Amino acid sequence: MSTIQRNDRRRVSESVTDLLPEIEEFACRLVSEPTVRGDETTAQELVVDRLDDLGFAVTTVTADDVAGIESHPEFASDDRSYEDRPNVVGERAASGDGRSLLFNGHVDVVPPGDPDQWSFDPYAGAVRDGRLLGRGASDMKGGLAAMVYAVEAVERAGFELLGDVTVESVIEEEAGGFGGTLATVLDRDADAMPDAVVVPEPTDFDLWIANDGVSYFRVTVEGKSAHAAETDDGVNAISKLVPIYQALSDLHDERKETVHDDLFEQWHEHTVSLNLGTLHAGEWASSVPDEAVLEARVSHAPDETREEVQEAVEATVRRAAAGDPWFEAHPPEVEWFGWRGSSAKVSPDADIVETVQRVAEDGLDRTSRAKGFPGGIDTRFFVNDADTPAICFGPGDHNIHGTDEYLPVEELAEATLGLALIAMEWCGYASAEDGE
Numbered sequence: 001m002s003t004i005q006r007n008d009r010r011r012v013s014e015s016v017t018d019l020l021p022e023i024e025e026f027a028c029r030l031v032s033e034p035t036v037r038g039d040e041t042t043a044q045e046l047v048v049d050r051l052d053d054l055g056f057a058v059t060t061v062t063a064d065d066v067a068g069i070e071s072h073p074e075f076a077s078d079d080r081s082y083e084d085r086p087n088v089v090g091e092r093a094a095s096g097d098g099r100s101l102l103f104n105g106h107v108d109v110v111p112p113g114d115p116d117q118w119s120f121d122p123y124a125g126a127v128r129d130g131r132l133l134g135r136g137a138s139d140m141k142g143g144l145a146a147m148v149y150a151v152e153a154v155e156r157a158g159f160e161l162l163g164d165v166t167v168e169s170v171i172e173e174e175a176g177g178f179g180g181t182l183a184t185v186l187d188r189d190a191d192a193m194p195d196a197v198v199v200p201e202p203t204d205f206d207l208w209i210a211n212d213g214v215s216y217f218r219v220t221v222e223g224k225s226a227h228a229a230e231t232d233d234g235v236n237a238i239s240k241l242v243p244i245y246q247a248l249s250d251l252h253d254e255r256k257e258t259v260h261d262d263l264f265e266q267w268h269e270h271t272v273s274l275n276l277g278t279l280h281a282g283e284w285a286s287s288v289p290d291e292a293v294l295e296a297r298v299s300h301a302p303d304e305t306r307e308e309v310q311e312a313v314e315a316t317v318r319r320a321a322a323g324d325p326w327f328e329a330h331p332p333e334v335e336w337f338g339w340r341g342s343s344a345k346v347s348p349d350a351d352i353v354e355t356v357q358r359v360a361e362d363g364l365d366r367t368s369r370a371k372g373f374p375g376g377i378d379t380r381f382f383v384n385d386a387d388t389p390a391i392c393f394g395p396g397d398h399n400i401h402g403t404d405e406y407l408p409v410e411e412l413a414e415a416t417l418g419l420a421l422i423a424m425e426w427c428g429y430a431s432a433e434d435g436e
């Protein structure tokens with residue numbers, strides 16, 4: 001049972017209702033800013049101003065200024081500058097000595113694709129028929145607006161939180177989080193780490209407590225060029241790649257059958273995947289191609305190591321090439337490149353998981369199931385780099401990364417209420433009058 005009295009829950013729910021027009025307006029302004037990677041500044045300025053208005057002590061953290069970030073294994077620099085691309089941190093110190101809590105949300109969005117495929121402006125940032133419309137409404141500017149207002153909702157209801165609350169608006173989550181949450185985590189002293197972190201990604205009010213690790217790799221196969229009329233004099237790199245492609249495709253099927261984690265499979269068909277993403281070969285229809293290059297993404301479960309999955313891929317390529325005299329002199333090359341994400345897992349029995357589940361049950365009348373997410377999420381930096389439990393809990397997923405993304409306003413309200421109650425349950429609270 002939640003420690004929050006029924007009557008207190010009702011008061012917070014009423015204050016969310018009172019605040020809703022303001023929360024909605026703020027969410028609309030965020031959505032109307034096209035914050036694709038590299039263009040986060042204007043929205044971050046809105047967040048700074050709003051947190052300031054709501055009484056937070058606001059600072060910024062820019063990845064360029066974080067010592068040692070470039071040597072972190074997940075930092076994947078691509079020569080983009082972090083100038084004018086701050087992460088925003090708002091702190092609210094409590095009078096009590098309750099547990100501290102940090103809300104983290106990303107302000108960046110994925111590009112909208114062809115705007116003609118949308119039935120409204122992708123950056124509409126407007127509410128129509130009870131829906132907040134536009135790229136980022138679900139993922140995750142709605143959640144971001146909700147977390148910015150969660151403490152306000154508690155205080156307007158006449159309560160004060162007994163633990164410190166921090167609100168963090170970060171950049172670059174969609175690209176791997178290294179200039180965003182990684183920067184804020186590395187920037188924070190170990191003794192200033194919160195006791196738990198909640199990220200209101202669009203989880204549909206379930207809980208994401210684990211995620212797969214992700215690695216990219218490239219297989220390069222050499223051939224021998226010849227004129228098309230003498231095609232048998234050459235060695236066709238595409239033909240040489242085919243058995244490797246097939247073996248990797250089989251590895252995907254095999255890992256689907258052998259790698260299991262219930263957290264993932266209760267909502268997803270399989271725990272891990274191997275996606276064959278790009279294939280480039282040849283340059284002219286009447287020449288034998290002398291090179292073929294395949295790029296792929298492989299994921300690994302929290303209970304596996306990256307080294308294990310890398311060895312599985314490399315052994316698969318070696319086996320597919322074995323016995324071919326051409327490959328003996330020209331072995332296929334496997335390279336691990338680009339961004340890599342670590343897996344992470346918080347125990348289903350962790351206090352923060354049980355706290356959120358109690359709040360969902362008593363405060364929102366929902367059953368919040370603990371799940372794994374089959375890709376990279378920012379919570380992993382808190383879990384792996386700061387030994388801090390971090391989970392995702394937020395509103396619904398409505399066409400995220402697709403066309404016509406939206407968020408029902410009632411879910412915006414419900415997310416705000418949920419986060420407010422999580423803060424009360426986790427940090428503890430008292431009537432504001434008690435302290436006066």
Ligand SMILES: [Zn+2]
Pocket residue numbers: 106139140173201202
């Ligand atoms: Zn997201």
